[in-house]
Amino acid sequence: MKDCIFCKIINGEIPCSMVYQDERVLAFRDINPLAPVHVLIVPKQHIESAQALNESTSQIAAHIFSKIPGIAKELGIAESGYRVITNIGKDGGQAVPHLHFHILGGRKLETALG
Ligand code: 5GP
Numbered sequence: 001m002k003d004c005i006f007c008k009i010i011n012g013e014i015p016c017s018m019v020y021q022d023e024r025v026l027a028f029r030d031i032n033p034l035a036p037v038h039v040l041i042v043p044k045q046h047i048e049s050a051q052a053l054n055e056s057t058s059q060i061a062a063h064i065f066s067k068i069p070g071i072a073k074e075l076g077i078a079e080s081g082y083r084v085i086t087n088i089g090k091d092g093g094q095a096v097p098h099l100h101f102h103i104l105g106g107r108k109l110e111t112a113l114g
Pocket residue numbers: 005014016017028029030031032033040086087093094095096097
C-alpha cells in the first residue's frame with residue numbers, strides 16, 4: 001500500500017534490521033526501542049490493524065503467533081519472558097496503520113498496561 005511505512009520496509013524501499021522473514025511475515029527491530037529487545041512482526045499483506053481481522057485474514061495472525069516462540073528463542077528472551085502487544089486505532093496508540101505485534105523483553109517490564 002502506497003505511503004505505508006511498513007509496506008515500504010517490506011518491499012525494501014526503507015531499510016530495516018531484519019530478524020526473521022518468510023513468505024508471509026517480516027520481523028525487524030523497532031527503530032525506537034522501548035526495551036533491550038523490541039521487535040515488530042508484521043504480515044507482508046497490508047492489513048490496517050487487528051480490528052480489520054476476519055475469518056479469512058485471521059490466519060495470518062495465527063501464523064504470526066506460531067512464529068513468535070522461535071523468534072523469542074533466537075532473541076534470547078524465551079526463558080526470561082517477554083510481552084506481545086498490538087495497538088489498535090487512536091485510543092490504542094497505534095501510530096502505524098499496518099497490523100504489527102510488538103515483542104518486548106530483555107528486562108522486567110512495567111506491570112501497568114493502561
Ligand atoms: P504503534 O505505535 O503503531 O503500535 O507502533 C509503531 C512502531 O513502529 C513504533 O514503536 C515505532 O518506533 C516503530 N517505527 C516507526 N517507523 C519505523 C521505521 O521506519 N522503522 C522501524 N524499524 N520502526 C519504525
